[in-house]
Amino acid sequence: MTCTVVTVSRSLAAGGEEIGFTAAMELGFRYADEEIIVRAAEAAGVSPQTVAEIERTPGILGRVLDAMLTTPLYPEGWTAGYASSLSETKAGYEDLIRRVVRQTAAEGGVVIVAHAAGVPLTGTGGVLRAFVTASRETRIARLVSETQIGQSLARKTVDESDRQRREYLRRFYDVRKELPTYYDLVLNTDVLTVSAAVPLLVGAAKSI
DSSP states (O other): OOOOEEEEEEOTTSSHHHHHHHHHHHHTOEEESHHHHHHHHHHHTSOHHHHHHHHHOTTHHHHHHHHHHHSOOSOTTOOHHHHHHHHHHSOHHHHHHHHHHHHHHHHOSEEEESTTTTTTTTTOTTEEEEEEEOOHHHHHHHHHHHHOOOHHHHHHHHHHHHHHHHHHHHHHHOOSSOOGGGOSEEEETTTOOHHHHHHHHHHHHHHO
8 A cells, every 4th residue: 555645625514524533543544633733833832722713714813913912822932023924924824734734744644634635735646635525405414413403503504614614725725616626535425424435435545
């Protein structure tokens, strides 16, 4: 097997996290999702929560950086000058997360879930890029079943997650329209269960 990295992009409530984690166990790879956030935070000298909020919410970046310049939110060794530089470029954290994704992939033996990791790794040898998704209706029903929230809130949650995902691709990678060709394998969990999807992902990784 020459595949050393699997990236799993996923829609909310499609089962991507569980599929990615189980596949990592079967491949003997480590699982990286929050690790990307933690490593980026360590490199920037800020809390993982700060980086996570910047990833999740477009528009919060400026407010966070402004706060960093005026309040003691950063540990010793983190300079206001660097924070100012990040604020000026407006893309400092985005660049940092992309670099962490590439560094994590370069270490090999990893399944990276989320962070649109397949995009910056396109064309990289030994990488399998997968997308786990399902129809809007299936994901809404699954969210209602798994969280016991109402239908209306589940619908709003799925729609907002999809909107943020589109915005993330545009903001981080200038992707205006996501195409199936961005991925080597697309798993639709409308019909596929997690137990059925995992062997497909593992088999694809082993075939590279």
